Amino acid sequence: xxxxxxxxxxxxxxxxxxxxxxxxxxxxxxxxxxxxxxxxxxxxxxxxxxxxxxxxxxxxxxxxxxxxxxxxxxxxxxxxxxxxxxxxxxxxxxxxxx
Amino acid sequence: xxxxxxxxxxxxxxxxxxxxxxxxxxxxxxxxxxxxxxxxxxxxxxxxxxxxxxxxxxxxxxxxxxxxxxxxxxxxxxxxxxxxxxxxxxxxxxxxxxxxxxxxxxxxxxxxxxxxxxxxxxxxxxxxxxxxxxxxxxxxxxxxxxxxxxxxxxxxxxxxxxxxxxxxxxxxxxxxxxxxxxxxxxxxxxxxxxxxxxxxxxxxxxxxxxxxxxxxxxxxxxxxxxxxxxxxxxxxxxxxxxxxxxxxxxxxxxxxxxxxxxxxxxxxxxxxxxxxxxxxxxxxxxxxxxxxxxxxxxxxxxxxxxxxxxxxxxxxxxxxxxxxxxxxxxxxxxxxxxxxxxxxxxxxxxxxxxxxxxxxxxxxxxxxxxxxxxxxxxxxxxxxxxxxxxxxxxxxxxxxxxxxxxxxxxxxxxxxxxxxxxxxxxxxxxxxxxxxxxxxxxxxxxxxxxxxxxxxxxxxxxx
Numbered sequence: 067x068x069x070x071x072x073x074x075x076x077x078x079x080x081x082x083x084x085x086x087x088x089x090x091x092x093x094x095x096x097x098x099x100x101x102x103x104x105x106x107x108x109x110x111x112x113x114x115x116x117x118x119x120x121x122x123x124x125x126x127x128x129x130x131x132x133x134x135x136x137x138x139x140x141x142x143x144x145x146x147x148x149x150x151x152x153x154x155x156x157x158x159x160x161x162x163x164x
Numbered sequence: 165x166x167x168x169x170x171x172x173x174x175x176x177x178x179x180x181x182x183x184x185x186x187x188x189x190x191x192x193x194x195x196x197x198x199x200x201x202x203x204x205x206x207x208x209x210x211x212x213x214x215x216x217x218x219x220x221x222x223x224x225x226x227x228x229x230x231x232x233x234x235x236x237x238x239x240x241x242x243x244x245x246x247x248x249x250x251x252x253x254x255x256x257x258x259x260x261x262x263x264x265x266x267x268x269x270x271x272x273x274x275x276x277x278x279x280x281x282x283x284x285x286x287x288x289x290x291x292x293x294x295x296x297x298x299x300x301x302x303x304x305x306x307x308x309x310x311x312x313x314x315x316x317x318x319x320x321x322x323x324x325x326x327x328x329x330x331x332x333x334x335x336x337x338x339x340x341x342x343x344x345x346x347x348x349x350x351x352x353x354x355x356x357x358x359x360x361x362x363x364x365x366x367x368x369x370x371x372x373x374x375x376x377x378x379x380x381x382x383x384x385x386x387x388x389x390x391x392x393x394x395x396x397x398x399x400x401x402x403x404x405x406x407x408x409x410x411x412x413x414x415x416x417x418x419x420x421x422x423x424x425x426x427x428x429x430x431x432x433x434x435x436x437x438x439x440x441x442x443x444x445x446x447x448x449x450x451x452x453x454x455x456x457x458x459x460x461x462x463x464x465x466x467x468x469x470x471x472x473x474x475x476x477x478x479x480x481x482x483x484x485x486x487x488x489x490x491x492x493x494x495x496x497x498x499x500x501x502x503x504x505x506x507x508x509x510x511x512x513x514x515x516x517x518x519x520x521x522x523x524x525x526x527x528x529x530x531x532x533x534x535x536x537x538x539x540x541x542x543x544x545x546x547x548x549x550x551x552x553x554x555x556x557x558x559x560x561x562x563x564x565x566x567x568x569x570x571x572x573x574x575x576x577x578x579x580x581x582x583x584x585x586x587x588x589x590x591x592x593x594x595x596x597x598x599x600x601x602x603x604x605x606x607x608x609x610x611x612x613x614x615x616x617x618x619x620x621x622x623x624x625x626x627x
Contacts, residue, residue, distance in 0.1 A: 067297065067316060067421060071338060073221045074312040075213075091311065093213065095201075098311040106402070107296050113550040117401060119296040121547070121585075123303035124206055125199055126284045126431070128548060128580040129294075137267075139580070139616055143306075144251070146201045 067119065068101045079149035090147040097123060097130040097143035100153065108132055108142070112159035131156050169195045169245065171492055172261050172274035174252050174434065177205020178232070178478045179470025180280035181239035183485030184246075190493045194244040195272060197263055199251050203239055205282055206302065207478045208232030209309040212240070221312050224337045226330075228373075228478070229309075235482060254612035255279070255434050257463050262612070262625075269621035276465050276492045279435060280485060283428035283471035286450075287585045288323060288535055289553070291396040291543050293424065297403025301331040301425035314340040317420030320406045322346035322395055325427040325529045329377050336384040344417050345381065346408055348426070348532045350391040357527040366520035393534065397422050426535050430472050433584060436610035438463055444603035448475065449531050450588060451607055458491020459484060467492060480518035483511045537592040545593065546586040548579020553593055560597040567591055567608045580616060583608040 070091070077092040083100055090099030097120045100108055107117035109131055120130035123143045130142040133154035142153070173184045176198035188194045204211045211232040214222050222230055239246075247265065254262035260273045285302045292298065301321055307313050314335055319342050321332045332345050364371055381388065394409040398416075407416045429450040432442060441454040441462040452474040459467040469488040470481035490508050493499040538545070541554025551574050564570040567577065567590050576590055577583035583590070587608050595602040 068307055068311075068313040069316045071221070071312045071314060073218050075217070093201075093210075094311045098307050098313065101307065102311070102313055111548075111550060116294065116550070117296050118294060119299070121294075121299050121303060122285065123299070123306040124284070126581060126584045131580065137618075141616075144199055146249075 067104065068098070070102060079147050081147060081150075082152045084153070084155055092147070094147045095123075095143050096132065096134060096140075096145045096147055096151065096153055099147050100132075100142065105155075107155065109156040110158055115158060166273070167259065167275045168272045169193045169274050170496060171195070171276050171278060172197065172259070172272065173278045173280055174198075174255070174261070175205065175280035175282060175470070175472075176200070176203040176239070176246070176248070177207060177280060177282050177470060177481065178235060179282070179472075179481040179485035179488075180205070180278070181235050181485070182482040183278055183280060183469050183489045184244045185238045185242040186486045186489035187492060188242045188244050190489060191498055192489075192493060192496070194242075195274065196244050196246045197250045197252055197261065198246070198248050201248050203236055203246070203248065204232055206306065208236060209306060212236050214309065218312065221308075224334055225309065226334070232478070251615045252434070253615040253617045255438055255466070257438060257466065259465055264615070264617050264621055267618075267621065269617055269625050271625070275496050276467065278459070278485075278488055278492065279466065279468045279472055280470045280481075281431045281434060281472045282481070283475060284431045284584065286426045286429045286531060286535075287589055288424040288426050289538050289543050289545050289586075289589055290424070290535070291540055292398055292403070294544050294547055294550075295397050295399055295403045296401070297399065297420060298397045298422045298424065301328055301423040302428075304335065304421075304423050305331045308334065308338060314338045315421040315423070317341065318343040318418060319421045319423065320344045320346065320417055320419040321423040321425075322348070322392070322406065322408070323425040323535075324349040324532065325425055326374065326377070326525060327428065328425040329381050331423065331425065332386065333377060333380045333384065336381075336386060342384070342386040343419060344406075345386050345388045346392045346395065346406070347388065347390045348392055348395070348535070349529060352391075353528050353530075357524055360524040360527045364521040364524040367517045370521035371524075426531055427529055428471065428475055429588065430474060431584070432472065433582065433610055433614050435461060435466075435468060435472070436607065437612055437614050438466060440466065442607070444601075445474070446601075446603070447530070448526055449536055449592070449602070456491075457487075458494075459488035460491060460495075476515075476519055476522060480515055483515040483518065486511050487515065537589065537596045545589050546576035546579065548581050548585075549575040549577075551576040551586075556590060556593045557597050560594055564594070565598070566594065566606050568606075570594065571608060577608045582610060582614060
């Protein structure tokens, strides 16, 4: 859904997005990195199971909720990428993490 | 529990940065808590990185954005305890602030707390706004500032307000394929707002900027429709096209991305959670905390600076931060009222200059009634719990008189965003259905935690 400008920072890190290896740039949020990798959707809703992508990118809408390094319900637009991060789409309802 | 610091500032946008730097110069110990990884807030997001390393992007984003660098440098040079990546999930009236950072919860207490959490974009509930491919215009700008990325494919940008035009122009300058700009503002609004423009002459640079922005958008050659109505996003599982009424005729444009914007409103989650008094602003259709001249709320020891107290823009927010710092210095007893008032004079003058343009903008970009309370029953209002406008009206028929009852009936506002994206619309829909003013309808009761915190984090608190 998004593409990088030639101006984008050059230094890359690698994430695992639902088993797919995707390239991110240092300083990206997880949500931005995923939006650059044609994700289709990043979660499905607990109520109707409809597909969603991030909406606000500033921490208020909670449509970017994903599972990051085993922790569900993370606001991916507030998490900065780190090399080797494992990111999963959040499907339906998730129990609160311990 | 003793105080850890004189002042806790929540948010590192223009108001928070200016307040923290000023308060620290006045001799207060200051801790700044910010949810984002880098300072700047939304308006100056990533300013330090971009100013140092990405001059082309800085040029695309324009000189107003570049101005944030001066403030960010002042903030970086000040001796404040700055904690980025820190989420606030509860604020107590005693100055105790519960936070979460790197998966660990803790608490910090200040003699005074300044809330500088700014604004959020007004929700734009149209049919199909939950489809993948639809996001807010501010979100696209956030990705441009933060990651130097632009939306891919055919982009339609729709709604109203200064930010709409700014984002359209920035994305075009960055090379995005803008298929259409759909403005809900009617062409006649510009004539109607003429009277308000006279007051704005106090700060002619804002008028000049507005005209300049319109001509820059026009120069891109993107198709530009004004006074459109009945906006809808359509597609099977993702956005495929945008439809709208142009002079009463239904039109359709194929699109990969739709960016929505209908102005910004104060982000009142923390002041609501604290139980501060709020007032309804009738012409701007939002709630704001009731503040004194120094940003003080109805709760002693809690202040607000910047757009979280009413929309004034980045320039006004920074000055409000400095004025709040003076007020707090006086309140905690390190500055006389005489000195406070003397020091405040030039900043107060600067603030009224920044605010001189607001009546014009408020008049020109009045929120579209279709967006405030959608008439189409199938339109989703609460994105989290997927509650439609029709269900809300059904709840009113069943006897719900306000947002909190409706929440109990229909689950609206009960999802993770806690009403941030539906609270205003729910109140407008109830007001419309009951034929009452929104000021009488009220808002959701907001209870902590105002951000998700795990059970593990809670259990580890205070051993």
